[in-house]
Amino acid sequence: MKDKKIVVASMNEGKIREFCEMFEPLGYTVLSLKDFPDMPEIEETGTTFAENAVIKAKAVTDRYGIRAISDDSGLEVEAFGNQPGVNSARWLGHDTSYTYKNQVILDRMKDEKDRRCRYVCAIALTDPGKEPVVFEDTAECLIAYEPAGSNGFGYDPIMYFEPLQKTMAEMTKDEKNEISHRGKAIRKLQEWLDENE
Numbered sequence: 299m300k301d302k303k304i305v306v307a308s309m310n311e312g313k314i315r316e317f318c319e320m321f322e323p324l325g326y327t328v329l330s331l332k333d334f335p336d337m338p339e340i341e342e343t344g345t346t347f348a349e350n351a352v353i354k355a356k357a358v359t360d361r362y363g364i365r366a367i368s369d370d371s372g373l374e375v376e377a378f379g380n381q382p383g384v385n386s387a388r389w390l391g392h393d394t395s396y397t398y399k400n401q402v403i404l405d406r407m408k409d410e411k412d413r414r415c416r417y418v419c420a421i422a423l424t425d426p427g428k429e430p431v432v433f434e435d436t437a438e439c440l441i442a443y444e445p446a447g448s449n450g451f452g453y454d455p456i457m458y459f460e461p462l463q464k465t466m467a468e469m470t471k472d473e474k475n476e477i478s479h480r481g482k483a484i485r486k487l488q489e490w491l492d493e494n495e
């Protein structure tokens with residue numbers, strides 16, 4: 299690998315930090331969209347997590363001729379026909395709190411027996427002149443009957459993970475990382491890099 303620079307196609311501090319932790323020990327200089335203020339806003343027009351992840355990473359690679367990485371994630375609820383899906387962040391409005399979003403889900407699920415749901419994460423890696431590579435994984439959960447826990451973020455307090463008998467928001471960082479959609483997708487990416495570079 300000659301060019302040891304990678305751009306995380308995101309402005310999200312949490313995502314940038316996670317990818318820094320992964321790539322810096324491998325000798326990469328990790329940049330983000332914050333280092334490219336002239337980058338036009340990237341519209342997430344895909345209908346799947348994988349499509350959106352590729353759109354974001356490819357936009358950076360195409361414009362600057364540099365390796366880029368991006369992730370797209372969200373929540374699918376079986377009883378809602380897998381909504382909110384790719385709209386997870388903007389579902390019920392960008393400005394509504396997750397306390398509110400979570401309560402709406404609990405109310406709508408009040409008499410629902412099928413509580414299956416999952417987090418999905420797709421990570422795209424793009425290199426100039428190459429096809430994008432996508433790594434995807436899920437965390438299969440159940441919608442809890444009430445919120446529990448204060449760790450994590452977003453939908454975590456209502457995402458009950460049966461094998462550990464706790465919600466994602468009751469897990470330690472390491473516990474969540476072990477079983478989470480993002481943790482598992484990142485490990486797939488790591489394995490790919492180990493095998494291919």
Ligand code: IMP
Nearest residue numbers: 369370371372373386387451452453454
């Ligand atoms: P993205 O930034 O477009 O990938 O949006 C992901 C959205 O999905 C977040 O804003 C959350 O609403 C939700 N989400 C994804 N992963 C998690 C997680 O690990 N915990 C809580 N919410 C998550």
